[in-house]
Amino acid sequence: INAEYGGHTKFIEASMVVYSLYVISKSGGLIYQQDYDNIPRLGMNERILLGSTFHGLHAITSNLSPVSGSSGIELLETDTFKLHCYQTPTGIKFYLIAEPSHPDLFQTLLSIYKCYTDFVLKNPFYELDQPIRCELFDVELEKLLSSSPPSVK
C-alpha cells in the first residue's frame, strides 16, 4: 500500500504486524519475552504465567489427539490474533502472537530459532534453560520482527 504522507511516500506493509514473541524452556519456564508493537503491556508475572499456561496447553493438545503422534498446538486462530508456535527438537517452544490476517509465520519462527542458536547458544556466558539476556539476540530479533515501516526518501 502506497500512502501519500505530506509529500513523501511510505510503503506500509498491511497485516505484517507481529505483536509479541515468547520463548519457553523445556521445563515450561518463560526464558524470553518481547513485544514488537503497541499492545497493552502485561506485568512480568502475568507473562510468566501465560508462558507456563501455554506449555501445559501445548502438552494437553498433543495428548488429546484423535490420532497418535500429534504435536501440540502449531497454530491458533481467533478473531483478534493468530498464534504460531514452533517446538524445536530439543523441546524449546517459540511462539508468536500476530495479526489474524498475517500469512504463515513458520519461516519467521525458523529464522528466530536460527538467531537463538547463533546469539544465545553460542554465547559462552549463557546457561541453558536460564532467562535469555543476550544483547545481540535482542538486536537481531528487533531487525527481524519490528514492524516499523522502512521509509522511502
Add this chain to the structure above:
Amino acid sequence: DRVSTQSTGVHLYCVFRTDRSARIRRERMIFNFYIFSRNGTCLYYEEWNIPKEGRTPKAIQEEQKLMFGLLYSLRGFITKTSPKPCETFTYYKTSRYKLHYLETPTGLKFVLNTDKDAPTMTDELKKLHQEYYVEYALKNPLYKLGEPLGACEGFNSRVINFLTSHPEFKRRVVH
C-alpha cells in the same frame, strides 16, 4: 532417471518422475464431535475413523473431561493474550489434527476434530447449533436442558447423517 534406447538410429529419452509427493494420498477425515454444556457436562459425543484399541467408555469419559478442561484453560489464556478484548477462538491446528470450536452466547461449546488440512468448519458448527440443536433439542418438549442429547432421537440421527455425509468426512485426496 533417464533411460535412453536406441531404435533405428533414434534416441529415445524417457524421463521418469520420481517426485514422491505426487503420489501421497491424504485422507480427509472428521474424527469426533463434542457438545459441552456451560458447566462441563458432555451432552453429546460421537466418533468416527478412530482406531478402537484401548478405548473403553471410561477412557472416553476421561478424555471428555480433559477436553473441557483444555477449552476452559484456552479461554483464559486467550482472554489474557489477546491485544484486543477476545474470549474465544475459531480453531487450532497441530501436526496431525485440527480442532474447530464454536461457543454460543448461552455457554454451549461445540467441538469438531478433523484432519489438519480441513477447511474452516465454522459454518458447519453454526448449522449444527441453529438447525439441529435449536430445532430438534431445544424445541423438543420432551428434552430437558442439561441432559445428554444421545437419547434425543431426532437430533442424534440428523447430526450423524449430516456429519457422515459431509464431503470432508472420509475421502482420499491425491495431490
